Amino acid sequence: xxxxxxxxxxxxxVRYGFxxxxxxxxxxxxxxxxxxxxxVFAVTEVLPAMTNKVNKMAEDxxxxxxxxxxxxxxxxxxxxxxx
Numbered sequence: 001x002x003x004x005x006x007x008x009x010x011x012x013x014v015r016y017g018f019x020x021x022x023x024x025x026x027x028x029x030x031x032x033x034x035x036x037x038x039x040v041f042a043v044t045e046v047l048p049a050m051t052n053k054v055n056k057m058a059e060d061x062x063x064x065x066x067x068x069x070x071x072x073x074x075x076x077x078x079x080x081x082x083x
Contacts, residue, residue, distance in 0.1 A: 006033075011030055
């Protein structure tokens with residue numbers, strides 16, 4: 001089972017639907033599934049990648065000898081909350 005909604009058949013319904021009502025209903029279905037797919041992508045792909053990137057940046061800040069003490073304190077606080 002795919003984590004995304006399939007919209008191929010619904011697009012065909014928009015193209016070849018009988019009457020404006022059926023096409024509108026199919027178009028709204030395609031729109032809703034597209035919005036849901038974007039949300040699923042954001043939650044399953046983007047957020048974990050962003051979290052990993054921020055964690056790496058905080059760890060790099062702690063290792064950087066030129067980083068200001070204030071930044072190191074904030075990085076330590078962030079990392080301690082993440083554990």
